[in-house]
Amino acid sequence: MSEWLRDYVCRPRIGTRHAILIDPADQTPDVAAKRCVAAVSAGSSMILVGGSTDTDMENVHNTILAIKEALELVTWASSQDSELEEEGWNVPVVLFPQGAAALSPAADGITFMMLMNSTTPRFLIEEQVEGAPYIRQAGIVPLPMGYVICAPGGRAGEVGQAKLIESGETERVSAYAMTAESYGFGMFYLEAGSGASHPVEPDLIRAARDSCDLTLVVGGGIRDGSTAKRAAQAGADWIITGNLAEEFDDADELQRVLTKFITEMNS
Numbered sequence: 444m445s446e447w448l449r450d451y452v453c454r455p456r457i458g459t460r461h462a463i464l465i466d467p468a469d470q471t472p473d474v475a476a477k478r479c480v481a482a483v484s485a486g487s488s489m490i491l492v493g494g495s496t497d498t499d500m501e502n503v504h505n506t507i508l509a510i511k512e513a514l515e516l517v518t519w520a521s522s523q524d525s526e527l528e529e530e531g532w533n534v535p536v537v538l539f540p541q542g543a544a545a546l547s548p549a550a551d552g553i554t555f556m557m558l559m560n561s562t563t564p565r566f567l568i569e570e571q572v573e574g575a576p577y578i579r580q581a582g583i584v585p586l587p588m589g590y591v592i593c594a595p596g597g598r599a600g601e602v603g604q605a606k607l608i609e610s611g612e613t614e615r616v617s618a619y620a621m622t623a624e625s626y627g628f629g630m631f632y633l634e635a636g637s638g639a640s641h642p643v644e645p646d647l648i649r650a651a652r653d654s655c656d657l658t659l660v661v662g663g664g665i666r667d668g669s670t671a672k673r674a675a676q677a678g679a680d681w682i683i684t685g686n687l688a689e690e691f692d693d694a695d696e697l698q699r700v701l702t703k704f705i706t707e708m709n710s
């Protein structure tokens with residue numbers, strides 16, 4: 444699993460991929476599972492599970508179990524039906540945790556991250572040290588990632604006590620990208636905060652892209668395909684959306700919206 448997952452997430456591809464972020468504090472496991480099936484049907488390539496507040500071992504684990512069960516059912520159904528592509532359903536479920544207290548052994552992997560512009564040792568190294576033995580024992584594949592929060596930052600910025608990257612701070616973001624690469628991380632995530640009033644600026648994404656060869660992930664405040672396209676053109680390998688899916692309770696409608704989003708992102 445570990446080689447497959449690292450290759451799947453980090454090997455450069457043509458085009459930008461979409462991942463849906465599920466916050467277990469905002470939806471029941473059943474609703475989360477339906478949204479994930481709709482997202483994967485629309486072409487999403489990864490499912491991240493996590494949130495900045497109110498996630499714990501129980502809601503994270505129950506959510507991941509429900510998602511995996513739903514995806515396994517669809518995979519099985521597709522293997523019985525020659526019209527459906529089985530391969531497309533093989534989408535990893537990866538923890539995107541707020542800390543060591545919100546993990547699940549059912550996850551395929553974990554973004555094992557350093558909140559690089561945090562001002563507290565808690566998110567720079569302490570949560571990681573606390574969680575590492577559990578992650579190792581549970582066999583969850585760590586995906587080493589530098590995580591940097593840009594303005595406006597939202598709850599993630601507040602909880603993480605981040606010294607935000609402000610508009611136009613391209614040299615600073617470059618230095619973080621170089622630092623992440625020097626640490627040997629495979630991924631670099633530029634976060635504007637969930638529900639951000641504006642997403643990470645293309646100039647900041649471009650500065651990170653030009654400063655490292657890491658898999659570049661961008662999220663926060665991205666609500667439509669044209670915004671995703673600007674981030675993709677600036678160099679993002681992955682676009683993450685969370686709130687967007689939470690606006691839809693109807694799975695068919697969500698699938699239509701995400702299909703349009705993903706098509707436009709790579710148009």
Ligand code: 1GP
Nearest residue numbers: 637638662663664685686
């Ligand atoms: C959070 O960037 C993600 O880490 C998602 O943000 O909820 O605004 O899509 P949104």
